[in-house]
């Protein structure tokens with residue numbers, strides 16, 4: 483398992499990168515409320531600092547957040563004390579009883595080896611066995627294709643800065659983000675580094691896997707008004723009767 487979102491990157495993610503999930507939340511809530519089965523319990527896979535968890539709780543759902551990052555979960559617990567949180571990989575735990583599973587912001591793309599397709603297949607099977615007919619599995623991934631995502635980017639806030647160098651290898655279906663963070667601690671800036679290894683997925687393969695697990699799937703380039711970045715695709719999969 484990769485060590486993702488430790489102390490400083492977790493802080494930066496929480497203070498600087500919650501807006502995509504917040505922007506997606508109204509559409510997610512709309513879908514949950516309009517589902518053909520009554521949705522009461524939601525699992526927020528890769529919940530991070532919990533921006534969606536918070537919106538789901540405010541929308542009246544019972545929420546379990548799952549994430550591998552201890553530091554992000556510490557923040558999520560403070561923000562949403564009424565949710566339940568599990569510090570475990572989504573691939574290493576049975577999903578709790580629920581009517582919807584959501585993995586927003588690419589949590590299913592983090593894989594450091596070539597076992598990604600197998601893990602996702604098993605994850606879909608697990609979701610299919612837990613969800614009732616009409617239950618929802620919603621997630622987004624990074625697709626293979628154009629434009630290239632390789633390059634350098636930076637962002638900053640009042641007490642932090644982050645530099646990211648992205649490389650990708652489409653034939654191996656991998657993308658690597660080399661992330662340097664700078665966070666102000668007292669008078670100084672602390673520097674840390676994380677390397678995230680990500681899998682690029684084939685949308686047709688994912689649709690076929692979902693169908694074989696009993697889901698009818700639509701895909702989208704946005705969550706309602708919230709557009710997804712380049713090469714991201716959202717999957718809204720409904721468990722068949």
Ligand SMILES: C[S@@+](CC[C@H](N)C(=O)[O-])C[C@H]1O[C@@H](n2cnc3c(N)ncnc32)[C@H](O)[C@@H]1O
Pocket residue numbers: 486487499500502503527528529530531532533534548549550551554570571572573585586587588589590592
């Ligand atoms: C880009 S963040 C998105 C966080 C949050 N969903 C949001 O939209 O703000 C991806 C999250 O997935 C988590 N993650 C990655 N692999 C995971 C796994 N196998 N199981 C659970 N969480 C995972 C990371 O720790 C991180 O919090």
